[in-house]
Amino acid sequence: MTATTDATWAAQTPGGTLGPTGRPRPVFPDPLVPERHGPARIVAMVNQKGGVGKTTTTINLGAALAEVGQRVLLVDFDPQGALSVGLGIDPRPLDATVYDLLMEEPDVTVDEVLLSTSVEDMDLLPSNIFLSGAEIRLVNEVAREYALQRILEPLVDGYDIVLIDCQPSLGLLTVNALTCAQSVIIPLECEFFALRGVALLMESITKVQERLNRKLEIDGLLATMYDPRTLHAREVLQTIMQGFGDKVFHTVINRTVRFPDATLAGEPITQFDPTSMGATAYRDLARELLARWPARV
Numbered sequence: 001m002t003a004t005t006d007a008t009w010a011a012q013t014p015g016g017t018l019g020p021t022g023r024p025r026p027v028f029p030d031p032l033v034p035e036r037h038g039p040a041r042i043v044a045m046v047n048q049k050g051g052v053g054k055t056t057t058t059i060n061l062g063a064a065l066a067e068v069g070q071r072v073l074l075v076d077f078d079p080q081g082a083l084s085v086g087l088g089i090d091p092r093p094l095d096a097t098v099y100d101l102l103m104e105e106p107d108v109t110v111d112e113v114l115l116s117t118s119v120e121d122m123d124l125l126p127s128n129i130f131l132s133g134a135e136i137r138l139v140n141e142v143a144r145e146y147a148l149q150r151i152l153e154p155l156v157d158g159y160d161i162v163l164i165d166c167q168p169s170l171g172l173l174t175v176n177a178l179t180c181a182q183s184v185i186i187p188l189e190c191e192f193f194a195l196r197g198v199a200l201l202m203e204s205i206t207k208v209q210e211r212l213n214r215k216l217e218i219d220g221l222l223a224t225m226y227d228p229r230t231l232h233a234r235e236v237l238q239t240i241m242q243g244f245g246d247k248v249f250h251t252v253i254n255r256t257v258r259f260p261d262a263t264l265a266g267e268p269i270t271q272f273d274p275t276s277m278g279a280t281a282y283r284d285l286a287r288e289l290l291a292r293w294p295a296r297v
């Protein structure tokens with residue numbers, strides 16, 4: 001592996017050869033606009049470590065995928081409701097949320113929960129603090145790991161991609177997300193202890209693969225909040241590369257205050273600052289994933 005020095009970093013933007021991960025940067029093809037929609041690929045955004053960029057990635061990857069013609073459904077699966085807030089929706093007063101669907105409340109239908117967002121072709125299933133009660137209430141249910149799958153089943157034909165924003169825990173809600181997903185994206189903050197807990201996460205994924213969902217794959221690990229100017233961030237990225245090699249996405253998300261700014265504005269960065277480096281990075285990630293995912297037949 002080639003070490004990324006300041007000189008190679010400077011050379012890796014247009015015309016250069018190496019990406020920040022130290023590998024040659026591939027050119028991903030222009031994504032094809034789907035001729036018809038569905039059935040959706042379900043992708044869980046998972047890391048039990050808090051504040052690593054799960055919600056930011058769900059919003060901005062979703063918006064970047066919708067921009068290239070994919071129909072996207074975002075699922076807020078965190079009682080904090082940060083995904084909803086980041087899309088400009090205050091989930092606190094909502095009467096109907098994912099919680100009611102999980103609890104199979106007879107008077108709440110999925111259409112009542114489903115919200116459209118400011119991004120064309122991107123919808124949201126919102127959550128609020130009530131979701132924190134779901135884990136306890138689900139424990140005694142039969143097939144408790146399949147509750148989210150039951151909710152999504154009638155929806156998948158109308159979308160191309162479902163992104164589930166998980167809470168920072170490996171509890172039953174996250175297991176539900178892993179059970180219904182085809183694949184997982186693992187955001188990792190380029191900071192001290194980035195890999196702390198990743199072994200445990202991998203163990204949980206393996207258990208779900210063996211016991212609940214044989215088709216579950218790892219799409220990749222996404223380095224986030226990367227600051228190419230600091231030796232520390234470059235070293236962390238190299239450690240991630242040493243640990244996971246080709247499982248690390250070529251696309252790396254740099255640290256920029258435009259992300260918290262966009263969250264405050266309740267917009268994806270692709271709308272808030274469409275020409276920014278951050279918007280470009282999530283568009284790159286969308287292209288990288290669309291090139292990796294098997295084409296639907």
Ligand SMILES: Nc1ncnc2c1ncn2[C@@H]1O[C@H](COP(=O)(O)OP(=O)(O)OP(=O)(O)O)[C@@H](O)[C@H]1O
Binds near residue numbers: 053166225226256
């Ligand atoms: N690339 C980035 N550059 C700078 N700030 C970022 C970046 N990505 C995310 N942030 C900020 O870092 C904080 C944590 O990000 P985010 O909420 O996406 O993480 P999370 O993994 O979903 O956290 P939690 O585990 O609490 O759900 C937020 O304030 C967000 O705006």
Ligand SMILES: [Mg+2]
Binds near residue numbers: 054078082165
């Ligand atoms: Mg989050």
